Amino acid sequence: MPADLAVIGLGHLGLPLAQAAVTAGIDTVGYDPDPRAYAELRAGRTPVEGVLTASEVRRMLSGGVRPTTDAAELGRVRTAVICSPVPLGPDRTLDLTALGDAARALAARLRPHTTVLLESAVPPGTTETFLRPLLEEGSGLVAGRDFHLACSPGRLDPGNRTRTLANTPKVIGGLTPACTESAAAFYGRLTDKVVRARGTREAEMTKVLETNFRHVNIALVNEMAVLCHDLGVDLWDVIRCAETKPFGFQPFRPGPGVGGHGVPVDPGCLPYNSRTPGHPLRMVSLAQEINDRMPSYVIQRCATLLNEHGKSVRGARVLLLGVTYKPDTADQEAAPAREIAARLMDMGAQIGYHDPHVLDWRVRERPVPRADSLYEAAAAADLTVLLQQHRTYDLQGLAVKAQLLLDTRGATPAGAAHRL
Known part of the structure; x- marks a missing residue:
């Protein structure tokens, strides 16, 4: 079933985003390759403690968020937001393994005119020199021409009930001005204020x-x-x-x-x-x-x-x-x-x-x-x-x-x- 949005990675960034999206009336698929996360969500429980309560998860599901481990769902959306974890590795550099896996899963199914957004916290240059090549090689499409690509790093504060996605300004930087505007149009449905950066x-x-x-x-x-x-x-x-x-x-x-x-x-x-x-x-x-x-x-x-x-x-x-x-x-x-x-x-x-x-x-x-x-x-x-x-x-x-x-x-x- 086609959807407006795919949230890739149902962790501390992806879960609140999916919740905000379905609240705003956006038809949303939540993709996570981890079968444990899928099972927890299907049972109405949160796979990540301290992010959403069980009642919030149940409301999110009843609102229409569809969790899945099937990457084929990624080929039926207008917007895909990558929220993969980027932990510290043994050498204290950020480990981009999960981000790379998410990019390859999306690239194999990426369609023209899709908007791809990165929320994971990454070093400068990651969107352009790490994510972009994976998406282009896997899809045969060109970022900035065939599909939009932008970065909007997550700013959520776990447990903070006052500062939510809706009232926290969202910084957006696209590969091209058109990419930035496409990202701004999406996030404008979720937050009160969008701040445009010069680029990714x-x-x-x-x-x-x-x-x-x-x-x-x-x-x-x-x-x-x-x-x-x-x-x-x-x-x-x-x-x-x-x-x-x-x-x-x-x-x-x-x-x-x-x-x-x-x-x-x-x-x-x-x-x-x-x-x-x-x-x-x-x-x-x-x-x-x-x-x-x-x-x-x-x-x-x-x-x-x-x-x-x-x-x-x-x-x-x-x-x-x-x-x-x-x-x-x-x-x-x-x-x-x-x-x-x-x-x-x-x-x-x-x-x-x-x-x-x-x-x-x-x-x-x-x-x-x-x-x-x-x-x-x-x-x-x-x-x-x-x-x-x-x-x-x-x-x-x-x-x-x-x-x-x-x-x-x-x-x-x-x-x-x-x-x-």
Whole structure:
């Protein structure tokens, strides 16, 4: 059955896009080669925690989204949006394997006049020098002449109910002006504001700048957290004061590490041969190094607190609160909790956890005991570590119940706990 839209990749980008499209009355096919994702959706469940609730998935399906693993469906659409995952590989460059697979599946069925859009976060040049050749070679069509090609990197914030696709401006850069306008016509049906970039590379680089801006500023406050602790300065009060400045300052807050789907990208280190010329972004590399050190720093603070109270990490009962990468969502993408738990286990600690959004949690494929009663578990633990500040946590009450509480988010009242 023909459709207006194919969403390729039903993950943290594709699912909200499919939901927004069907809400706007766009006949939508959701393609994902993973049979597990297909089975979960057909059963009315979300294949990716923290993106859509089960009720939202069911409404999306009843609204007309048709999930499929059949790539033949891609040849019957007017618009195809690629939302394939682009994770970090072992060498810390972005792995374009899934993107390449999606491009080849689409190319074999691509028809003239189709609009192809890329939402995956990629280094600059990917749309033109990686995606375009795959589409052209597989279809025999020419981008910009026979079909439209554009990049519009995803900007969704998982778990944010205020900022949705509809009220978040969409940046679009096409291979040609006509490609940009075709993409703008599509996204104009979904969002209040479309921002036209000069081309695909400018659109891709916009995402790079946004993501690196976050990581560099988090690295700055993470370094400040370590310095302020050493100097006996309350960083959280410093931030409270600094954010009153009405210009030239944007507050960021430290934490036990940096999670999320947007990984820092150095465009001088591209994962394919036709790399964009340029110099490595040294500040981004340094920021990543700083942020990667934060789990170790949290472990160090845990050991110090236990020692100061006459206890060793070995044999200590440690309760971790909040194992997701951001508050009030089940999304665990790159959350530092798993690394912190693994290192504490290596040191002989007995680990338990509590998270209202995660009912089953594993570290190194081993299940971690989940606390049923939060207050009882905090009272029984030698050390409780707040890794994520979920709205349901009564931090003042926890501070009273816990024997020792390390707050890595600065969420407890001043003096109620040991803060990062």
